[in-house]
């Protein structure tokens with residue numbers, strides 16, 4: 242059997258499923274390689290207790306097909322991991338893409354062959370594939386970050402990372418459990434783990450802003466309304482800044498009288514969900530506006546947590562939203578439970594992991610289980626692990642100086658790497674949007690592009706260095722005009738030891754970005770070098 246395909250897609254999450262479907266529909270041969278045993282991407286591996294999506298479920302799904310949209314009804318306003326995984330299996334079955342997918346197959350390298358103008362892809366299992374196009378659908382958050390604490394491997398109990406949770410149930414009942422990390426995964430899992438644990442110790446380096454999710458069941462009547470409004474929801478998503486079907490606030494926090502702005506904040510707090518972060522239009526750019534909203538959240542934490550010492554440690558002091566905003570269910574309430582203890586790592590840093598637990602500068606905490614809720618090497622970690630080798634044997638690692646100088650064109654391609662596309666790649670809107678909306682836009686753009694190449698007998702496409710540099714500068718300039726770059730976060734790469742600080746997300750909005758991408762395509766793929774077979778000869 243020939244192992245040559247028009248395209249190899251890596252990853253079978255939202256991106257891989259839709260890309261595979263599109264390519265097959267368009268008449269290309271495609272093979273999708275997935276490391277895990279099934280579809281789902283991050284939703285197949287981040288199975289920690291309490292794992293939920295924080296985009297509202299009715300827009301956290303494929304919108305390109307009305308038929309698909311109508312066939313699925315979500316049970317909850319914010320879907321739990323297992324339901325999203327079920328949805329992705331449903332979508333893959335409905336779209337009939339599993340037969341193009343090969344599971345339990347990890348890509349170990351992909352090398353550009355200039356002479357044959359094709360990619361040679363090798364897997365850890367020793368298989369070889371060749372393909373005209375290489376398309377990454379590996380997602381932005383799929384390489385777990387486990388900090389290199391001294392003695393980490395000496396721990397005699399069980400340890401788990403939230404992003405690589407076992408597929409079989411973990412028995413937490415009556416155990417002494419330590420959770421390191423209070424990002425989204427920590428905040429979601431801590432209240433659930435507290436329900437089972439005999440003792441729970443939360444090791445917190447940075448206190449987080451969180452607002453209530455107010456998750457609830459979606460009634461049949463609501464579901465019927467959501468289905469009836471398919472066209473409206475889709476239209477609003479396409480027109481929106483962040484891929485959500487909501488209208489953005491036009492009010493400034495500093496520009497709104499105190500009484501009115503408090504009423505607005507109370508109303509969005511009560512409503513729940515991520516839209517609290519969009520109560521005003523200048524939270525991300527104006528430090529004074531940000532202070533107003535930050536102080537509002539701090540006041541809620543003070544009202545909730547009873548122990549005065551614990552409250553002090555839980556008050557965040559960075560600019561709200563410059564770390565990924567979190568929505569929670571009973572997070573701060575959990576610290577009122579007798580058996581839950583907050584360890585403030587600013588006061589007593591972790592010194593080492595011991596055989597029996599965690600040793601801080603003050604004492605040793607004896608534990609049965611350590612949960613690492615310590616996040617991901619986001620945006621570039623997984624792409625770099627693929628060992629991609631471009632023209633003249635230059636690796637993506639070398640090109641990006643091991644993550645120190647990441648430059649792409651539109652977050653969709655990299656110069657020196659012909660016929661290579663990155664769905665939600667670095668410097669695209671990606672994680673600062675409702676990600677499935679960004680994925681659909683990228684998949685459709687790539688699909689249009691491949692059809693254009695085919696129709697015009699173009700053999701290779703590759704961004705020019707100049708276009709790439711301009712795009713990278715534009716991304717950084719926009720980020721620098723906001724408060725985002727002022728905080729240490731995985732948005733800036735500063736959560737990973739040795740990773741150079743930058744900002745790998747296009748912040749100009751998905752709607753503007755969509756227009757830019759479509760103009761570039763309309764202008765014959767401006768900023769790209771296109772070569773026909775003749776030109777290559």
Ligand code: NA7
Nearest residue numbers: 382388422423424425426427446447565614615616617731
């Ligand atoms: P995050 O948001 O990166 O959170 C990781 C947490 O782990 C955060 O509180 C970190 O503290 C903490 N951390 C990381 N390294 C250490 C060390 N060395 N010591 C102590 N604490 C540490 O990851 P999540 O998985 O929660 O969320 C990621 C996204 O996944 C989420 O937004 C969803 O989109 C899905 P820090 O703040 O860096 O001081």
